[in-house]
Each structure stands twice: as structure tokens, then as C-alpha cells.
Amino acid sequence: xxxxxxxxxxxxxxxxxxxxxxxxxxxxFNTWLWYKQDPGEGPVxxxxxxxxxxxxxxxxxxxxxxxxxxxxxxxxxxSIPSDVGIYFCAGGYTGTASKLTFGTGTRLQVTx
Amino acid sequence: xxxxxxxxxxxxxRTGEKVFLECVQDMDHENMFWYRQDPGLGLRLIYxxxxxxxxxKGDIPEGYSVSREKKERFSLILESASxxxxxxxxxxxxxxxxxxxxQYFGPGTRLTVL
Numbered sequence: 593x594x595x596x597x598x599x600x601x602x603x604x605x606x607x608x609x610x611x612x613x614x615x616x617x618x619x620x621f622n623t624w625l626w627y628k629q630d631p632g633e634g635p636v637x638x639x640x641x642x643x644x645x646x647x648x649x650x651x652x653x654x655x656x657x658x659x660x661x662x663x664x665x666x667x668x669x670x671s672i673p674s675d676v677g678i679y680f681c682a683g684g685y686t687g688t689a690s691k692l693t694f695g696t697g698t699r700l701q702v703t704x
Numbered sequence: 705x706x707x708x709x710x711x712x713x714x715x716x717x718r719t720g721e722k723v724f725l726e727c728v729q730d731m732d733h734e735n736m737f738w739y740r741q742d743p744g745l746g747l748r749l750i751y752x753x754x755x756x757x758x759x760x761k762g763d764i765p766e767g768y769s770v771s772r773e774k775k776e777r778f779s780l781i782l783e784s785a786s787x788x789x790x791x792x793x794x795x796x797x798x799x800x801x802x803x804x805x806x807q808y809f810g811p812g813t814r815l816t817v818l
Contacts, residue, residue: 595746625806634708634794634809680747682807691737691762692807694747 598681598695606703611668613698615681623684624657624664625692630677638679639666671702707731708810710795716816723782725813727795734800736778737807738762738770740791747794753778754800785817 598615605611615624623642627635639650641657641664648655652669664681681695711726727736737752739762749762751770759770767789771779778797782789792814796807 623806627809632812632814634710634812637806637808640806684806691749691752696746 596681596683596693596695598698600698601696602699602701604701604703605671607672609671611671611675611700612665613679614663614665615683615695616663617683617693618662619685620661621683621685621693622661624655625682625684626653626655626664626666627680627682628677629680629697635680668700671700673702673704675700676702708795708797708808710793710810710813712813713811714814714816716818717782717785718818719786721782721785721817723785723815723817725780725782725793725795725815727778727780727797727810728776729778729795729797729808730776731797731799731808732775733797733808734775735798735807736772737796737798738768738778738780739794739796740764741794741812742791750780785815787817789815790817791815 596615596617625640626638629635639648639655644661645659646657654667656665678697678699680697682692684692708729717723738750739747741747748764750768753759753772769781792812794812795810798807
């Protein structure tokens with residue numbers, strides 16, 4: 593199946609820094625989701641976006657649904673060590689009968 | 705809060721054994737999904753179900769079957785486990801209708817086939 597292009601693949605940042613990652617697709621979606629996965633655990637939903645241009649925050653996390661409906665962005669402000677993990681984007685479209693297309697993941701590592 | 709639970713966190717089986725992985729959700733979701741996750745390959749959809757007793761093949765159904773006898777429970781079955789089925793298995797569920805695409809995941813089952 594198709595996978596979304598997510599970048600960067602990995603990031604090594606210092607505590608307190610801001611983080612940006614993005615996800616792009618060749619096709620449009622009407623839902624964008626961002627998940628975080630800790631080692632050995634299942635993905636946990638962070639933010640859900642349902643409208644082009646929508647900007648939604650969850651604590652230090654902010655995500656945006658791109659105007660073209662082919663991309664999405666996630667920002668983490670003032671990173672802390674517990675932000676470590678893999679961040680996945682996922683796109684959904686009504687025509688795909690509830691199935692999601694997942695990004696390849698961004699591995700985030702935070703140093704003190 | 706939505707809760708999706710999986711019967712085992714870790715499982716070790718031998719080649720040729722029949723393996724059952726169970727998933728239960730407590731939010732009355734219509735849709736349920738089984739994925740496997742492997743390094744470098746991301747999440748791949750094995751099977752999904754829109755309703756009780758209904759199932760649809762995903763991208764990699766070979767070697768797997770599923771069962772959904774009750775709305776809250778979705779089982780993944782490996783009829784004859786093989787070493788290439790060693791993987792992390794993730795179950796997810798979502799509502800039907802509005803917001804169908806928001807899937808909620810269980811904690812995963814790491815299966816090792818020897």
C-alpha cells in the first residue's frame with residue numbers, strides 16, 4: 593500500500609528546542625492525524641484535523657492541515673525528554689472506506 | 705477515553721502453531737483493524753471489519769484470517785505460524801459515519817515465531 597512521505601526521518605535535538613516535521617502526499621485527504629509511538633507501545637493519537645487550513649493545538653503540540661489537502665505539519669515547542677518517540681502522520685479520505693494511509697515516521701531524540 | 709486492549713503484550717510461538725491474537729474495544733466502534741509493523745516497512749493493514757461477521761482484506765492478508773463474532777472483539781488468527789510472521793501486531797478501532805478515519809490503537813502484541 594501507499595505510504596506518505598514524512599520528513600525528517602529522524603531528529604536529534606536539545607531539550608528546550610522547538611521541533612517541526614511534515615507529511616506530504618500525492619493525493620488529497622479530508623482527515624489528517626498525528627500519532628506518537630513510544631518504544632514497544634501502540635501509537636497514541638495526538639491531534640486530529642478535519643478541515644483544510646485548520647490549526648489545532650494540544651499543549652505544546654500544534655498541527656496544521658495544509659490548504660492543498662496534500663500535506664500536514666506538526667510542531668512541538670520547548671521539547672522535553674519525554675517527547676522522545678516516533679511521530680506518525682496518517683491521512684484519511686471518505687472514499688477509502690475508513691482506511692488510513694500512514695507516514696513513514698519521524699524518530700525524535702531529545703538530549704538534556 | 706477510548707480504550708483498545710490486546711490479549712497479550714508479548715507472545716512466543718513455534719513454527720506451525722495456530723496463533724490467536726485478540727483485540728477488544730470499549731467504545732462501541734463499528735470499525736476494527738489489524739496491522740503489522742516492521743522496521744522500515746511502517747504499518748501495513750492485514751484485515752479490517754466494518755461490522756459483526758464482516759471482514760475485508762487489507763494489503764497483506766496472506767497467512768492470516770480474522771473473526772468478528774461480537775462488535776467489541778476482533779481476532780487475528782495465524783493458521784500455521786511462520787518465522788516471517790514475527791512482528792509487532794497492532795489493533796485499532798474507529799467509529800462509522802462522521803469522523804470515520806480517526807483510529808485508536810491498542811498497545812500492541814510483539815509476536816516471535818521460533
